[in-house]
Amino acid sequence: MSESDPNKAAMSVSDHVMIEIRGMHKWYGEFHVLKEINLIVHKGERIVVCGPSGSGKSTMIRCINRLEEHQQGDIIVDGVELTDDLKHIDQVRKEVGMVFQHFNLFPHLTVLENCCLALIWVRKMPRRKAEEVGMHYLEKVRIPEQAKKYPGQLSGGQQQRVAIARSLCMSPNIMLFDEPTSALDPEMIKEVLDTMIELAESGMTMLVITHEMGFAKTVANRVIFMDEGEIIEENDPEAFFTTPQSDRTKLFLSQIM
Amino acid sequence: MPLVHTPHPDLPPPITNVGVIGWLRQNLFSSWINTFWTLLASYLIYLTIPPLINWAIIDANWIGDSRASCDANQSGACWVFIAARFDQFMYGFYPESEYWRVNLAAILLLAMMTPLFLERFHYKAWLAAAILFVYPVVAYTLFAGDVFGLMDVETSRWGGLMLTLVLSGVGIVASLPIGIVLALGRRSNMPIVKSLSIVFIELWRGVPLITVLFMASVMLPLFLPEGTHLDKLLRAMIGIVLFQSAYMAEVVRGGLQAIPRGQYEAAQALGLSYWKSMGLIILPQALKLVIPGIVNTFIALFKDTTLVLIIGLFDLLAMIQAGFVDAKWLGFAIEGYVVAALIYWIFCFSMSRYSQSLEKKLNTGHAR
Ligand SMILES: Nc1ncnc2c1ncn2[C@@H]1O[C@H](COP(=O)(O)OP(=O)(O)OP(=O)(O)O)[C@@H](O)[C@H]1O
Numbered sequence: 001m002s003e004s005d006p007n008k009a010a011m012s013v014s015d016h017v018m019i020e021i022r023g024m025h026k027w028y029g030e031f032h033v034l035k036e037i038n039l040i041v042h043k044g045e046r047i048v049v050c051g052p053s054g055s056g057k058s059t060m061i062r063c064i065n066r067l068e069e070h071q072q073g074d075i076i077v078d079g080v081e082l083t084d085d086l087k088h089i090d091q092v093r094k095e096v097g098m099v100f101q102h103f104n105l106f107p108h109l110t111v112l113e114n115c116c117l118a119l120i121w122v123r124k125m126p127r128r129k130a131e132e133v134g135m136h137y138l139e140k141v142r143i144p145e146q147a148k149k150y151p152g153q154l155s156g157g158q159q160q161r162v163a164i165a166r167s168l169c170m171s172p173n174i175m176l177f178d179e180p181t182s183a184l185d186p187e188m189i190k191e192v193l194d195t196m197i198e199l200a201e202s203g204m205t206m207l208v209i210t211h212e213m214g215f216a217k218t219v220a221n222r223v224i225f226m227d228e229g230e231i232i233e234e235n236d237p238e239a240f241f242t243t244p245q246s247d248r249t250k251l252f253l254s255q256i257m
Numbered sequence: 258m259p260l261v262h263t264p265h266p267d268l269p270p271p272i273t274n275v276g277v278i279g280w281l282r283q284n285l286f287s288s289w290i291n292t293f294w295t296l297l298a299s300y301l302i303y304l305t306i307p308p309l310i311n312w313a314i315i316d317a318n319w320i321g322d323s324r325a326s327c328d329a330n331q332s333g334a335c336w337v338f339i340a341a342r343f344d345q346f347m348y349g350f351y352p353e354s355e356y357w358r359v360n361l362a363a364i365l366l367l368a369m370m371t372p373l374f375l376e377r378f379h380y381k382a383w384l385a386a387a388i389l390f391v392y393p394v395v396a397y398t399l400f401a402g403d404v405f406g407l408m409d410v411e412t413s414r415w416g417g418l419m420l421t422l423v424l425s426g427v428g429i430v431a432s433l434p435i436g437i438v439l440a441l442g443r444r445s446n447m448p449i450v451k452s453l454s455i456v457f458i459e460l461w462r463g464v465p466l467i468t469v470l471f472m473a474s475v476m477l478p479l480f481l482p483e484g485t486h487l488d489k490l491l492r493a494m495i496g497i498v499l500f501q502s503a504y505m506a507e508v509v510r511g512g513l514q515a516i517p518r519g520q521y522e523a524a525q526a527l528g529l530s531y532w533k534s535m536g537l538i539i540l541p542q543a544l545k546l547v548i549p550g551i552v553n554t555f556i557a558l559f560k561d562t563t564l565v566l567i568i569g570l571f572d573l574l575a576m577i578q579a580g581f582v583d584a585k586w587l588g589f590a591i592e593g594y595v596v597a598a599l600i601y602w603i604f605c606f607s608m609s610r611y612s613q614s615l616e617k618k619l620n621t622g623h624a625r
């Protein structure tokens with residue numbers, strides 16, 4: 001970690017292991033998407049995952065909250081092993097929030113209802129209390145004034161911030177981001193990245209798939225490069241960008257920088 | 258002489274572009290083809306409408322109580338027939354002294370449904386639940402009687418519009434939830450549930466409703482154990498419900514397929530269970546998308562109930578037909594069918610309009 005960056009110094013990483021992936025493999029039918037994935041994420045880490053399209057980045061992080069099923073190896077999230085056991089899956093999903101490329105807000109519900117829905121129906125929180133929590137996080141992402149609107153009436157950047165607030169309402173310990181800014185117009189990317197930076201500063205454990213290398217440099221404490229279903233390289237951002245080890249990483253960096 | 262420019266006042270638009278003449282010119286006589294169709298249509302209207310008005314209103318016989326009152330003016334409709342028979346069209350063979358029970362049930366339903374259309378009524382969910390679960394019991398008690406000192410009225414005496422509404426009401430209320438369950442079943446990951454749903458849907462969709470009704474009325478009793486009696490109306494109802502729910506299932510499935518995968522994933526990621534994500538996220542969106550299809554099925558169901566006349570139930574159409582084959586009123590089939598058509602049209606058109614206003618109300622402006 002570069003000590004020169006004041007923001008980064010504030011974000012502390014503890015020894016507590018939040019996510020442990022051991023020897024994980026996944027196939028789509030015959031197609032071997034993920035090969036021997038090993039990854040340990042500590043509490044408070046901000047990890048950026050990058051790699052060419054189709055390299056299995058999304059698939060990997062979607063295995064962490066069981067949107068995809070892995071076939072071999074272990075995934076342990078905050079001490080809970082992901083198996084077919086629905087109770088374990090529920091427990092893990094309680095821990096893990098996820099933000100998608102296309103926001104996936106519920107279009108038939110207002111912004112506030114989007115935020116409160118799971119609090120009411122999963123956490124069994126009374127509606128009034130849930131709305132307070134919802135408003136609290138909408139204020140955090142700086143759009144409390146949009147609470148009564150429908151997602152279809154918001155800009156992309158606003159929608160993505162609602163999606164972040166919606167996840168945060170469930171008070172997760174881990175946040176997964178799957179290309180949160182790549183469906184946005186350039187002028188909206190910053191507002192979403194700023195929200196994510198604030199989240200990182202609050203000590204959230206984050207796993208972020210993104211091609212925003214600026215974000216990786218300033219926020220991440222580790223960058224992971226994937227290609228063809230494997231983790232090729234893993235390093236702190238400075239070393240990753242200045243002295244990449246593998247040829248594939250070099251090629252990838254030369255293409256996106 | 259100094260040159261001063263005095264602007265002309267604006268000319269009014271040419272007479273041919275404004276007012277009635279302008280409208281006619283633009284909409285009816287804009288080209289030769291258009292003019293041709295306008296003239297042809299006017300001619301057809303001239304051929305049909307005046308005689309129709311003559312028959313239905315001007316020359317019609319309105320007053321009287323037997324067919325003799327219609328003999329005076331034979332070129333007009335005999336609405337006397339409709340008036341004399343109207344009670345039977347509405348109630349079938351329901352005992353006249355007990356009509357109030359049917360009326361009460363109808364008024365009760367209207368009274369319960371009115372608040373659902375009010376913007377500021379807050380207990381819609383409870384009221385809707387009451388209409389779905391409590392009202393049918395109340396209505397059945399009123400119709401059938403045999404309790405609380407109410408006279409017993411067998412279902413074979415139910416008829417007319419009342420029977421049509423009972424059949425279609427039950428059909429509509431029951432076929433939607435069954436259809437939803439079947440649609441979910443057909444998209445399920447569980448192979449047994451999936452195959453059962455497919456078999457059920459394809460079986461019922463593959464046979465004509467008439468066959469279903471015949472089976473229900475003639476064959477089903479043969480399979481039932483000796484001594485069990487299943488009411489004929491109930492059997493017809495079950496047949497109609499199962500038949501229509503197969504159609505409904507496919508309509509709903511169309512809606513489910515239109516919901517992007519991201520919606521399922523977002524619901525899962527938030528920890529919603531299968532049934533909660535279906536009930537709160539997927540179905541509200543899917544059903545909204547297929548409102549036109551659902552209402553289409555409702556309308557078809559409403560009109561298909563007329564087929565019960567072939568198994569000896571007397572719905573509205575059957576009562577009207579029974580009216581004009583009666584020796585006293587022989588020969589007034591046209592009046593009968595016109596009234597039948599009008600009544601069916603009013604109900605179907607209302608459903609269609611309601612669905613349109615519902616679609617508009619539920620539109621939350623999301624572009625997909
Ligand atoms: N449901 C599926 N069935 C079969 N193959 C799939 C499925 N989902 C993804 N794949 C394949 O798995 C590979 C990895 O997909 P994944 O979405 O994880 O890539 P990615 O690294 O996230 O790419 P991108 O940057 O384009 O999002 C791709 O080759 C893709 O075609």
Ligand SMILES: [Mg+2]
Nearest residue numbers: 057058059178
């Ligand atoms: Mg991806």
